[in-house]
Amino acid sequence: MTTESASGGPASGGPAPGDWHEALAGLEPRRFWERFGELTTIARPSRKEEAVIAWVDAWSGRLGLSSRRDAAGNTVISVPATPGREQAPTVVLQGHLDMVCERDPESPNDPAEGRIRLVRDGEWLTADGTTLGADDGVAIAAMMALVEDGDIPHGPLELLMTVAEEVGLEGANNLDGAMVTGSVLVNLDSEEDGRITVGCAGSTDTWIDITAAREPATPGAVSLRVAVSGGLGGHSGTNIAAGRANAVKVLGRALGEALAEVPFRLVAMDGGRSRNAIPRDAAAVVQVPADATAAFGEAVARAEAVIRDACSVTDPGVTVTVTPDAGDGAPAWTSEATRRMLDAVAVIPTGPLAMSPAFDDLVETSTSLGEAVTDGDVLTLHSLSRSSNDAAMPDLIGTLQAAARLAGGTIRVRRNYAGWRPDMGSPVLAATIAAYTRALGEDPIVTAVHAGLESAVIATRVPGELDMVSFGPQIEAPHSPDERVSTPTVERFWRLLLSLVDELSAPAVRG
Template sequence: MNISALEPINIWKHFEAINAIPRASTKEEQIINYIISFGKSLNLETSVDSIGNVIIKKPGTSGKENGGAIVLQGHLDMVHQKTVTSNFNFETQGIAMYIDDDWVKAKETTLGADNGIGVAAIMAVLSSNDIEHPPIEALFTIDEEMGMTGAMALTKEQLKGKILLNLDSEEDDEITIGCAGGVDVEINGTYHLETLDSDFQFYDISVTGLAGGHSGVDIHLNHANAISVFSKYILEIKKDIDLKISTISAGTLTNVIPRDLTCTIAINKAEVTKFEIQSEAVLSSIKNKYQTTDKNLDITFKPIEGAFPVVENNFLSQLLKSIHTMPNGVFSMTAGMDDLVQTSNSIAKIKVQDGGFSIACHTRSSVDAERDVVVQKIRESFPIGETKEIGPYPGWEPNPNSNLLRMATKCYQDINGVAPAIKSIHAGLECGIISEIYPSMEMISFGPNILGAHSPEERLQISSTQKFWKFLTALLKAL
């Protein structure tokens, strides 16, 4: 069966169409133009602001023409991630989707259900002739995944609606009413290079097979982080072996737990056999630690010809110590809510090459003061570089007593026979930013079941998408 033949057809055909368009964060030109053309093809009022956010307005249906406008909101960009062996080109190729039982998946890449299915649902409402709804203001933002710059650029004049439905959540039995804020933290610096004599053998090291995932909603799962695994591996081997490092590279996005890493090292030839034996022993210990969360984790090495400049030894020792001591993973849990992370940090990217290094991580928290504590700990861990914060964004304060939430909860229960869970999440949603611009706007977030977001394991449940669509259309009718 083709993706576009799935029910409800109107959602899936739009999802298939936008997934044919490359739409990485900060590179959304093609999808912006597509959404503009889509709105104009329906003869609906369509506008785009200076940063690239698109707003499409649709009048209310018969009997609802004079109601207050409802803002339907989703983001156009997606996380571009692929397996280490994939030759997929995100710049030119559309996502290769396939059906596996009750799931839609992608071949060796992220699927783009985050937030493509939310965008597709909004498009389905806009193009429908048989769905009851008040006036609609469809807001398609850009660059949610990298910096939320689209939401940050909104002005209070652009939207008139007093209710916002964000369609960027990933569990169909929940209604989200709050989220964490966050900030990217970057460390940059320089180091001296050394040239080795012919007594050293060079190796390429690869860390592969990790599960990865979203650095917010998956952080409590304790998935292995390729950068952290690598530092443990090297530190253990360096205890007894004269090991040098030439280059390190891992990670592409700060909102993704890094799944793989490459490195070039050098070992004194007199210790090659010892290194190979010890490497296997250290790997066995690491595999054992992550056997339930990252069963495919592997560290491989192969000898290579040639000689390359290496990191000066004192700097290397401090770099490895800094990586090992900086916060990584869950920092604290929310008091009284055992299943909600309050504060975390994820080491996301590293580049060590040609006398310069950069490391980036993402710090999240629902408590600004504690977020600042973690950032300070990162600074203290890295005396060898300059640390700076980039693109801080606010959390979304929960409002458990809103009229919108009461109405949505009743609607969900009427359809499904059970009440939804009401939750805050440890991830960034644009609602936090939008609520600062429109403080009187009531908002909730919901969506279908999406697993493995921000990784090539991302998958979207078909039956859950049908459930999500039924709830969305019923809620629009009730509002």
């Protein structure tokens, strides 16, 4: 069901100015950076986009634009063509409103509460201790800036702003496709400058639940906390080929090697904050016999030394620490259940599994153990698996099902969306290449991405066929506090966007 609105929201303006003005001073395009700066003051975690939706509503209302919203919260804003371009085909510009809200544990900033402190580092923009939200704030800011600049020629536009993209493309999966009338979709959620994306990987979530009864603490046992930190993390799709340390896997390895030397019982194991981010931190609570605490610490230290050596190039800051825990006397899993749980962490695959035969250096199939969660008697291990080859996914899921059986657990499987298969003969691809060459004076690279793009889902929700491309500026380490965007490539991204809406609405194209 959709709702119609002429003004779409409150009459007030955007949020009160934050400290973003100084960080963005002098950057071009000015309107783009103003809208982006405002976005950094708005809380917009997945499934909690109410504040940013209200902000967009107020903006469209001030401009007198009509908008439509479906039951999921996805919004379509209709923008009339500039004079002389009224007969051009309607182009859908698309991006998502939510962001991954990761933060360093010690950071006073928190994007989930609208606290992002921008930092300029040469030609890069980043945030102090948190994710930046360039994924996908650049799309929202670009759409708004384009519409506000009355000198940019374009045909009829529809601004499709989706919700809950970062949690399995939920918004796109629940899109009321009847809201969208355009036949050309330009997704603004790619993260590599100089590339036009024409395909993406599909994804499947799995949850392995291992349930085991707890027993009272062994008299005199000491509770210790084993923590992994210092990993680089990153996007579990676009950064998976970098071989970065997965904190949950590192924790499981350290505990597994220690268990071979010193008996202990597992009380809890938790790690990872986002299903689509490589876990940077993880921690476990264990109960160790009082006379074995020193031996346990030494065993973990030996494991840490080997792990740090293995990660010295990809994650030189990884550490494994052992500290006292206040939970002495809490019920713990049995020694047998502890072994099964650590075995499960060990055998669940993580990393690239196959490379694309169509594009150089592109991962075709991968999986990432993104979260470990203890809830009562249950340890849940949540993986996100991706492939641009839909036929490869059943074999991967079969591996995870086998891991669940061997651990005495059960598995839940949720297929999110299929892959977006490249169409190298696409008219909009040809137009984008022409617009790119005209605006930037060079040829682009045409490729696919090992991540989920909403284009794949939206194409299944909108009646008829959509001709689609995706592009964006250079964004590095998305989904982690190291996320940063290259400011010169934002300007290039902007020039390409303006060139493309002109190209798609020019009389020669219409004819």
